[in-house]
Amino acid sequence: MRVRRVAVDDMGRVQVSSTKPVMSLARNLTIRLPDWMFAELDLQSARRTDEERMTLAIEVARRNTEHGGGPFGAIVVEAETGSIVGLGSNLVVGHACSLLHAEIVAILMAQAGLQTYTLAGGNYELVTSSAPCVQCLGAVYWSGLRRMVCGAPLEAAEAAGFDEGPRSDDWKEQLARRGVSVTEGVLAERATDVLLDYARGGGILYNARVRA
């Protein structure tokens, strides 16, 4: 099967072009966390402080780059106990999916593990090694999370070459109005180092406008 693309040029002429063959239409999608996460990380210990939680998110980001992934890590934690209920690293390249940012994966896994489409029934927070892009910001709105803790600032991800998308200047106030508080800059320097080391090492920049 070939896909035909129809476009209208500046003169109003219709142009039809054929793109490369499509093998099949996908019917399902499996998202799998890498085995190294469960082999190499301490996921059982409670993480009681923001710093302890961020240390794990940064470790996920760092190790993900060592295993060929993107430089982002995130966890979902039960706020009172510090239990880890969701874990995510950037899986964009390996899963051929532009949506699988670390924050998205951590939220997906938390909801899958807790068997709920909203985390609003508990007191859960997302701890992410890097401030969220426009997509992940949207996902936090719908997730039922109560709080988000960020490491590296948006500028650090952009300095590394990632496009984080347009966000309103009042994004934190907008989240607060929906019951999600935000804490920024936790272990920001260590989190930023992961991004910059990735860029220096020539890691893939998987932006929508950069061809693979």
Ligand SMILES: [Zn+2]
């Ligand atoms: Zn994102």
